[in-house]
Amino acid sequence: MLTFTLTRLMNMAIVLFIVAVFTFIIIQLPPGDYLTTMMARMAEGGNIDHARLDALRLRFGLDDPWHVQFLSWFTNMLRGDFGWSFEWGQPVSQLVWDRLGMTLALSVSSLALIWLIAIPVGVYSAVRQYSAGDYAAQVLGYIGLATPNFMLALVLMWFSFDVLGFSVGGLFSPEYRDAPWSWGKVLDFLTRIWIPIVVISTAGTAGLIRVMRANMLDELRKPYVETARAKGLSWAQLLPRYPLRLALNPFVSTIGWILPTLISGEAIVSVVLNLPTAGPLLLRALMSQDMYLAGSIIMLLSVLVVIGTVISDVLLAWLDPRIRYD
Amino acid sequence: MTNATHLSGVDAPERSGQKSVEDLSQGQLFRLRFRKHKLAMLGLYFIIGAFLMAGFAEFLAPHDPGKVNATYQYAPPQMPRLMDADGNFHLRPFVYPMERSFDIATGTRTWTFDTDTHLPLTLFGKSDSYDFWGLITWDRHLFGTAEGVWYPLGTDRLGRDTLSRIMHGARVSLTVGMLGVAISLVLGVLIGGVAGYFGGWVDNGVQRLTEVAIAIPSLPLWMALSAALPTWWSPITVYFAITLILSAIGWTGMAREVRGRFLALREEEFVMAARLSNCSQWRIITRHMVPSVYSHIIASASLAIPAMILAETALSFLGIGLRAPVISWGVLMQEAQNIHSVALYPWLLLPGVFVILTVLAFNFVGDGLRDAADPHNHHV
Numbered sequence: 286m287l288t289f290t291l292t293r294l295m296n297m298a299i300v301l302f303i304v305a306v307f308t309f310i311i312i313q314l315p316p317g318d319y320l321t322t323m324m325a326r327m328a329e330g331g332n333i334d335h336a337r338l339d340a341l342r343l344r345f346g347l348d349d350p351w352h353v354q355f356l357s358w359f360t361n362m363l364r365g366d367f368g369w370s371f372e373w374g375q376p377v378s379q380l381v382w383d384r385l386g387m388t389l390a391l392s393v394s395s396l397a398l399i400w401l402i403a404i405p406v407g408v409y410s411a412v413r414q415y416s417a418g419d420y421a422a423q424v425l426g427y428i429g430l431a432t433p434n435f436m437l438a439l440v441l442m443w444f445s446f447d448v449l450g451f452s453v454g455g456l457f458s459p460e461y462r463d464a465p466w467s468w469g470k471v472l473d474f475l476t477r478i479w480i481p482i483v484v485i486s487t488a489g490t491a492g493l494i495r496v497m498r499a500n501m502l503d504e505l506r507k508p509y510v511e512t513a514r515a516k517g518l519s520w521a522q523l524l525p526r527y528p529l530r531l532a533l534n535p536f537v538s539t540i541g542w543i544l545p546t547l548i549s550g551e552a553i554v555s556v557v558l559n560l561p562t563a564g565p566l567l568l569r570a571l572m573s574q575d576m577y578l579a580g581s582i583i584m585l586l587s588v589l590v591v592i593g594t595v596i597s598d599v600l601l602a603w604l605d606p607r608i609r610y611d
Numbered sequence: 612m613t614n615a616t617h618l619s620g621v622d623a624p625e626r627s628g629q630k631s632v633e634d635l636s637q638g639q640l641f642r643l644r645f646r647k648h649k650l651a652m653l654g655l656y657f658i659i660g661a662f663l664m665a666g667f668a669e670f671l672a673p674h675d676p677g678k679v680n681a682t683y684q685y686a687p688p689q690m691p692r693l694m695d696a697d698g699n700f701h702l703r704p705f706v707y708p709m710e711r712s713f714d715i716a717t718g719t720r721t722w723t724f725d726t727d728t729h730l731p732l733t734l735f736g737k738s739d740s741y742d743f744w745g746l747i748t749w750d751r752h753l754f755g756t757a758e759g760v761w762y763p764l765g766t767d768r769l770g771r772d773t774l775s776r777i778m779h780g781a782r783v784s785l786t787v788g789m790l791g792v793a794i795s796l797v798l799g800v801l802i803g804g805v806a807g808y809f810g811g812w813v814d815n816g817v818q819r820l821t822e823v824a825i826a827i828p829s830l831p832l833w834m835a836l837s838a839a840l841p842t843w844w845s846p847i848t849v850y851f852a853i854t855l856i857l858s859a860i861g862w863t864g865m866a867r868e869v870r871g872r873f874l875a876l877r878e879e880e881f882v883m884a885a886r887l888s889n890c891s892q893w894r895i896i897t898r899h900m901v902p903s904v905y906s907h908i909i910a911s912a913s914l915a916i917p918a919m920i921l922a923e924t925a926l927s928f929l930g931i932g933l934r935a936p937v938i939s940w941g942v943l944m945q946e947a948q949n950i951h952s953v954a955l956y957p958w959l960l961l962p963g964v965f966v967i968l969t970v971l972a973f974n975f976v977g978d979g980l981r982d983a984a985d986p987h988n989h990h991v
């Protein structure tokens with residue numbers, strides 16, 4: 286178990302280093318750098334302040350060869366210094382933590398909702414295979430997989446605007462935006478936050494229902510189920526005791542494979558709903574070539590995913606000894 | 612001897628009529644099982660229809676997709692009618708002309724139907740001229756109205772016909788997925804096959820690479836790569852760049868699939884038998900291993916297409932994918948970017964309905980192919 290955990294952690298470190306190299310290459314891809322954007326803006330304003338540009342260039346080592354830039358970026362990151370956001374004029378670390386926390390909170394709540402819906406529905410679909418409820422679950426699952434997240438967000442926004450009568454952009458209504466926390470504010474927050482959570486979890490729920498149904502069907506066909514039934518156990522007694530426990534592996538393994546899709550889904554939904562998470566910040570940073578900000582966000586999102594995967598791998602190995610010796 | 616004649620006597624009527632299941636080749640079994648899957652067949656027909664629509668968009672669409680009509684901005688959809696306002700039945704479908712009135716007090720546009728005039732629908736009527744596949748210049752369209760204008764699914768902010776734009780958008784949206792999957796298929800099969808067959812450090816390296824590709828959340832990565840595309844590139848270059856970007860990540864899934872299958876196959880008796888009968892490595896891979904995985908590969912490829920279509924839609928919607936003069940479903944969805952356009956002009960979401968239907972169809976076909984490829988599935 287310890288060796289397993291240690292190998293996973295080692296692999297994680299290697300993967301994260303390669304991710305860092307990739308991220309750095311990606312943010313270096315666009316022709317020019319932020320200073321080009323800045324120069325264009327200055328040119329519109331009439332005078333180009335060459336002294337300032339040169340000072341910035343020197344300070345951030347933008348003329349250094351790329352491996353020197355990468356090493357200083359990477360080592361600074363290990364020390365918790367993510368660089369400077371040109372666009373916002375602030376250190377990146379001040380900008381990203383709140384937003385990343387929001388991303389994490391949204392993803393984790395969506396994961397909870399996915400489990401809450403998908404596991405009972407999946408079990409039901411398997412136990413009552415080919416029933417009306419099973420077909421309904423499968424149809425909903427297919428539609429959930431096929432609908433683009435942003436379209437679902439738009440439709441729900443429209444629904445809440447048209448039918449429920451309030452607009453849902455942002456996290457708070459205007460009157461609560463700067464108010465201190467109170468019951469009213471919490472309630473206001475809850476009426477808004479359900480839309481992104483529902484939207485982000487649809488695709489994942491659809492996927493997990495299928496996995497759950499398939500796993501459960503495999504278990505139900507095994508002889509021990511028949512034996513237990515023959516010995517007189519009712520379904521209500523039998524299910525939670527044996528097949529459900531065995532079919533519950535996806536409960537843990539989802540953390541690994543759904544987390545990336547949740548974070549991707551969160552990015553686009555937040556752009557549509559105007560939520561203060563990492564997604565819209567990344568989009569804006571990419572558009573203005575604010576490279577340290579963009580790179581840090583991609584890097585930190587990947588770290589979230591990798592940590593999630595390792596946690597799920599270790600948990601899975603702990604729960605199911607067969608995996609440890611793979 | 613008598614036994615043999617007896618056997619052939621039993622076989623004879625079967626050979627002349629239908630072959631029994633045992634006599635069918637793997638490919639025939641595959642097709643037979645696929646045809647049994649009703650949803651998959653439905654999906655397949657839908658996809659064929661969608662590709663025909665994309666191919667003959669100029670002729671099928673009632674209007675030129677780029678034609679601006681300033682007097683018909685945000686006109687609502689109108690379906691062909693058989694019943695008129697007085698409840699009389701007409702054999703020939705018709706539509707009513709629409710008139711726009713602007714309420715200055717509330718600042719809203721309202722559209723009214725002029726129920727006194729009928730615009731009968733025409734088949735093969737003359738309308739906007741087009742260059743069909745850049746070869747033939749023609750001005751006939753499958754359907755339309757002889758006089759007046761009719762927009763079956765409404766118009767957008769510039770008075771362009773939504774239906775015609777959806778039909779033309781199918782070209783880009785459908786081919787992005789197919790082309791992207793084709794590229795990632797080649798990469799995935801090559802890399803995954805090499806990793807799975809040779810194992811060892813090659814396999815280890817490929818494993819790490821796919822782990823990296825999975826670790827970076829795909830949408831942020833796609834966003835970063837598309838944002839890196841220079842804005843001065845021509846629409847065609849951007850289109851190919853986007854497909855390359857989509858397949859740059861898509862191959863990893865395919866590679867994992869092929870690698871897993873190859874690892875399992877290496878241990879199978881028939882591969883061992885082939886090796887013992889002195890087959891070359893090339894022959895083992897191409898004649899023995901690839902045929903037993905290719906149905907799985909096709910199935911996972913067809914499940915990867917909808918993911919790419921959705922990705923293109925999302926990127927274009929965010930404004931970092933394909934850009935305006937190009938028509939794709941994602942670009943069309945950009946029109947519906949804020950809540951006010953959606954609330955006032957809900958028909959702008961219609962391209963999204965086509966996206967959903969297409970993705971559903973590909974998923975059905977993919978599921979059908981996967982079930983048909985499963986050798987443990989005996990529901991022939």
